[in-house]
Amino acid sequence: MSEVNWKPVKSSSTPLYLQIVNYIRNKIMSGEWTIGTKLPSQRQLAACFEVNRSTVITALQELIAEGLLEAKTGSSTFVANNTWNVLATSSPNWPEYVQAGIHQPNRSLIQQINKAEAEPATLRLGTGELGSELIPTDEMKQMLISKQHQSLSLGYEEPKGNAQLRETLSRYLRKKGIQASPSSILIVSGGLQALQLIAWGLLRKGSVILHEAPSYLNSLSMFESVGIRGVGIPLDRHGLQMESLVRLKRQHDAALLYTIPSFHNPTGAVMSEERRKQLTEIAHRETLPLIEDDVYGDLWFEDAPPPPLKADDRGGNVLYLGSVSKALSPGLRIGWLVGPEQVIDRLADIKMQTDYGSSSLSQAVVNQWIQSGKYDDHLSQLRVSLLKRRNLTLDILRHCLSDCCTWNIPAGGFYIWLRLQKRFSARKLFQLALQKGILLNPGSVYDKMDDSHIRLSYAYPSESELVQGLQRLAQLIKEDFCQ
Ligand SMILES: Cc1ncc(COP(=O)(O)O)c(C=O)c1O
Known part of the structure; x- marks a missing residue:
C-alpha cells in the first residue's frame, strides 16, 4: 500500500483510536485492502494519521483481536481476514497477482519521487516540467471557448x-x-x-x-x-x-x-x-x-x-x-x-x-x-522566461556552491547537471533534502551507478521558490557535506 490519505477528526467525540479502527475495518471490508496487504509501519501510520504511535498501537491491537489483522516478523502488520472471506471458501490472492504482472514496478527511488511530487508543500527543484506560471492556461481557456472550435x-x-x-x-x-x-x-x-x-x-x-x-x-x-x-x-x-x-x-x-x-x-x-x-x-x-x-x-x-x-x-x-x-x-x-x-x-x-x-x-x-502561429509566439516568450530562470539559478550556484560543486551552463532546455565534489553522496543528499521538504532528482535515476550528480531543473519552481530552495540546498550541502 503506497499511501493513506485520511486523518481522524480530532474534535470528534469518538476516540481517535476507534476512528482509526473503523477506518481500517472499512478499508478491509470494502475489499480495498485485500488479504495479504502490508500496512505501513506504526511510525508511518502515526505520521499519516497525525496521532501518537500509542494510539496506532491500540487501534492495531483491537483489529488483531478481531482477526482482521495479524502481526508478523518485526513490527509488520498484514490484513489477515475479512468477513467476506470467512463466508467464502476462497478469495483472490491479490498480492500474488500483483507480483506476477509482466510490467515491472518503478524503482523504489522513483516511486518516492512520484509520491513527494504529489505533496503540495514540497519544493521541487528537480522536476522536469514547466511550472504553472509558464503554462499558458488563460490563452488555453480562451482558445477552448473561441469560435474556432465550432467544428470540433x-x-x-x-x-x-x-x-x-x-x-x-x-x-x-x-x-x-x-x-x-x-x-x-x-x-x-x-x-x-x-x-x-x-x-x-x-x-x-x-x-x-x-x-x-x-x-x-x-x-x-x-x-x-x-x-x-x-x-x-x-x-x-x-x-x-x-x-x-x-x-x-x-x-x-x-x-x-x-x-x-x-x-x-x-x-x-x-x-x-x-x-x-x-x-x-x-x-x-x-x-x-x-x-x-x-x-x-x-x-x-x-x-x-x-x-x-x-x-x-x-x-x-x-x-x-x-x-x-x-x-x-x-x-x-x-x-x-x-x-x-x-x-x-x-x-x-x-x-x-x-x-x-x-x-x-x-x-x-x-x-x-x-x-x-500561437505556439511560435508562446515559444518566444517561454525562451525568455526560461533563460531568466537559468541565469538566476547560475547566479545562486556561483555565489553559494562554487567551492564544492561544478555544473554545466545549458544553452536551452530545463536542466543543470550538478556535480558534487569530494565524494559526497547524491543519494544521501536526496534523502536529507527530502526530509527538509526539498525534492531533488539524484543522478542514480539516470544512471544506476551514479552517486555524484543531482539534476536541477529551473523550469518548475517559481523564481522565488528557486531562490529560497537553492539557498536552502546550498546551506544543506555546506553543513552536511562540505566540512
Ligand atoms: C527526454 C524525454 N523524452 C520523453 C519524455 C516524456 O514526455 P511526454 O510527457 O511527452 O510523455 C520526457 C519527460 O520527462 C523526457 O525528458
Whole structure:
C-alpha cells in the first residue's frame, strides 16, 4: 500500500483510536485492502494519521483481536481476514497477482519521487516540467471557448491520429528540415507512449538498446519489462562518444540507439553538428536505427541547436519523437512519432489495440496552437522566461556552491547537471533534502551507478521558490557535506 490519505477528526467525540479502527475495518471490508496487504509501519501510520504511535498501537491491537489483522516478523502488520472471506471458501490472492504482472514496478527511488511530487508543500527543484506560471492556461481557456472550435469533432480519431493535426505537424517539421508526410506521422499520448509502442512493437525479447549514459531512458522500466536491455554509452559536452558507440554496437549486436541530441535529459548537453554527422554516418554503416528524442528541441535560448538527425535521414533510419509536454502542456498528453510508413502503421495498429487513439480534444487544441502561429509566439516568450530562470539559478550556484560543486551552463532546455565534489553522496543528499521538504532528482535515476550528480531543473519552481530552495540546498550541502 503506497499511501493513506485520511486523518481522524480530532474534535470528534469518538476516540481517535476507534476512528482509526473503523477506518481500517472499512478499508478491509470494502475489499480495498485485500488479504495479504502490508500496512505501513506504526511510525508511518502515526505520521499519516497525525496521532501518537500509542494510539496506532491500540487501534492495531483491537483489529488483531478481531482477526482482521495479524502481526508478523518485526513490527509488520498484514490484513489477515475479512468477513467476506470467512463466508467464502476462497478469495483472490491479490498480492500474488500483483507480483506476477509482466510490467515491472518503478524503482523504489522513483516511486518516492512520484509520491513527494504529489505533496503540495514540497519544493521541487528537480522536476522536469514547466511550472504553472509558464503554462499558458488563460490563452488555453480562451482558445477552448473561441469560435474556432465550432467544428470540433469528439469522436474516435483515425489510427494515426487527427488528420488535420498531422497535416499541421508535417508543415511544422518542415521548418526544422524534416520531410514527413502526414501518413508517416503517428500522434501519441506523449513521447512516453511512443517509447512504449517501440518497446512492444519493434524489438525482440533479449534485444539491446544503446543510449547515452546517463539517460532519461534509465528512469523508465518499459524496455526492461519486455526483456530489452539498455547499454549506456559515455557522453561528453558535445554528445555521444563515437568510438565507444561502434565498439558497443558490435559487442552487443544492438538493435537500436536512443538519443536526446538537443538539451539532453539529464545533462543539458547539445550534440554538436559534427557529432550528428558522424552519428548519421555510423548508423548507416553499422545498420543501426536511431530513436531521436527531440522533446526539448524548441527550448533554445540564444541559438537554435543544429538541425535534427531526422533532417539528414536518407534511408528512413531515424524514428523522430516530439511532444508538446515540455513547451506547452504535459497534461494535454500529445506527442508525435515520425518514421517509415511501415513502422508507423505497425505502431498505429498497436496503439489502436491499447487506447484507440489519443484525446481528440487535446489533438484539436494542439492543432489550433501550432496552426495559428500561437505556439511560435508562446515559444518566444517561454525562451525568455526560461533563460531568466537559468541565469538566476547560475547566479545562486556561483555565489553559494562554487567551492564544492561544478555544473554545466545549458544553452536551452530545463536542466543543470550538478556535480558534487569530494565524494559526497547524491543519494544521501536526496534523502536529507527530502526530509527538509526539498525534492531533488539524484543522478542514480539516470544512471544506476551514479552517486555524484543531482539534476536541477529551473523550469518548475517559481523564481522565488528557486531562490529560497537553492539557498536552502546550498546551506544543506555546506553543513552536511562540505566540512
Ligand atoms: C527526454 C524525454 N523524452 C520523453 C519524455 C516524456 O514526455 P511526454 O510527457 O511527452 O510523455 C520526457 C519527460 O520527462 C523526457 O525528458
